[in-house]
Amino acid sequence: MTDTTTAPAAQPAQPQFSGPFRAGERVQLTGPKGKLNSVTLQAGSSFHTHRGVIDHDGIIGLPDGSVIANSVGVEYLVLRPLLIDFVMSMPRGAAIIYPKDAAQILAQADIFPGASVVEAGVGSGALSLWLLRAIGPTGFLSSFERRDEFADVARANVTAFNGGTPDNWSITVGDLTDALPETHEPQSVDRVVLDMLAPWECIEPVAEALKPGGVVICYVATVTQLSRVVEMIRSTGLFTNPQPAETMIRTWHVEGLAVRPDHRMIGHTGFLVSARRLAPGAELPELKRRASKSDFLDEDVEAWTPGALGERGISPKSLRKRVRDANATATARLGTSAEEATGADQTGDDLAEDLADDVDA
Numbered sequence: 001m002t003d004t005t006t007a008p009a010a011q012p013a014q015p016q017f018s019g020p021f022r023a024g025e026r027v028q029l030t031g032p033k034g035k036l037n038s039v040t041l042q043a044g045s046s047f048h049t050h051r052g053v054i055d056h057d058g059i060i061g062l063p064d065g066s067v068i069a070n071s072v073g074v075e076y077l078v079l080r081p082l083l084i085d086f087v088m089s090m091p092r093g094a095a096i097i098y099p100k101d102a103a104q105i106l107a108q109a110d111i112f113p114g115a116s117v118v119e120a121g122v123g124s125g126a127l128s129l130w131l132l133r134a135i136g137p138t139g140f141l142s143s144f145e146r147r148d149e150f151a152d153v154a155r156a157n158v159t160a161f162n163g164g165t166p167d168n169w170s171i172t173v174g175d176l177t178d179a180l181p182e183t184h185e186p187q188s189v190d191r192v193v194l195d196m197l198a199p200w201e202c203i204e205p206v207a208e209a210l211k212p213g214g215v216v217i218c219y220v221a222t223v224t225q226l227s228r229v230v231e232m233i234r235s236t237g238l239f240t241n242p243q244p245a246e247t248m249i250r251t252w253h254v255e256g257l258a259v260r261p262d263h264r265m266i267g268h269t270g271f272l273v274s275a276r277r278l279a280p281g282a283e284l285p286e287l288k289r290r291a292s293k294s295d296f297l298d299e300d301v302e303a304w305t306p307g308a309l310g311e312r313g314i315s316p317k318s319l320r321k322r323v324r325d326a327n328a329t330a331t332a333r334l335g336t337s338a339e340e341a342t343g344a345d346q347t348g349d350d351l352a353e354d355l356a357d358d359v360d361a
């Protein structure tokens with residue numbers, strides 16, 4: 001399939017969220033078998049498949065969500081891609097943060113319109129796109145990436161989605177540990193997001209750059225990284241107690257009476273750990289690290305008794321019967337009584353009495 005251009009390239013369009021399709025915008029075509037293709041609309045251009053041709057001019061001016069037939073009558077659904085569609089299909093240098101984790105980052109780190117946010121590493125720019133959207137035009141995103149070629153991929157992706165490089169975004173190529181103190185005054189940053197192999201190496205400069213009450217959030221893939229970054233944040237004494245979490249999304253199949261979770265899901269992406277910067281000189285009050293008697297009262301323990309859980313107690317009589325039944329089964333299989341076979345010196349009735357006493361207690 002090809003997207004041929006027969007007219008001069010149109011200027012990239014600013015991202016547009018609604019209204020009729022315009023030249024210069026990217027749209028997503030869904031064919032009869034659900035196959036997706038993205039094209040940039042240009043007057044006079046056409047989209048060719050082995051099953052016919054769609055003229056861009058036939059799409060320009062249509063409302064979002066239209067269905068259009070190609071030259072041989074095959075129908076295509078035309079939609080303006082959502083950010084989630086763009087992120088999942090854009091070229092990748094490094095592994096991206098998945099939308100489920102990006103959403104949690106925005107919530108847990110409280111990314112707000114107008115915020116000054118630092119992000120490292122920038123990788124493919126997936127998270128940068130979510131952050132830019134959340135901070136809006138009055139915020140500023142400073143992204144750091146130590147590999148030149150990844151910075152190029154991210155720049156291209158962010159520019160492609162936004163129809164230009166946003167004025168409120170910078171990428172610095174370098175290691176965050178050195179570059180952050182060189183580019184940001186102490187206590188000047190609202191939020192810091194770290195997605196890198198060794199975030200613990202950056203915690204001290206991050207603490208220096210964050211405003212009091214500011215949030216650091218780290219995304220790590222393994223439990224060993226999680227443990228190391230949590231202990232590092234704690235050991236500085238400059239943050240609140242770090243909050244580790246992971247997010248799972250289970251999609252569902254819903255068709256008629258066949259309503260069930262999908263057979264496949266994304267099992268693991270990563271963990272998030274967030275903490276807030278304490279005010280200079282503030283000391284975190286001693287945290288209770290061990291459960292004390294006051295953490296579980298007698299009423300709590302009582303709540304777990306069989307009675308409280310709705311399990312019916314067993315009477316001594318019925319217990320004696322069960323012991324007799326079990327013995328009878330054992331005798332039938334062994335050809336001798338269970339007491340003889342096991343050398344037990346208690347009779348079944350003695351055992352039942354003991355068990356019943358235990359249950360009553």
Ligand SMILES: C[S@@+](CC[C@H](N)C(=O)[O-])C[C@H]1O[C@@H](n2cnc3c(N)ncnc32)[C@H](O)[C@@H]1O
Pocket residue numbers: 094095096097120121122123124125126127128144145146147150174175176177195196197198202
């Ligand atoms: C997994 S990728 C980030 C992906 C990105 N968050 C996204 O959603 O597309 C991790 C990146 O961190 C960069 N990196 C690792 N340590 C760094 C550091 N100390 N300073 C700056 N960048 C770093 C790596 O080069 C890599 O590109």
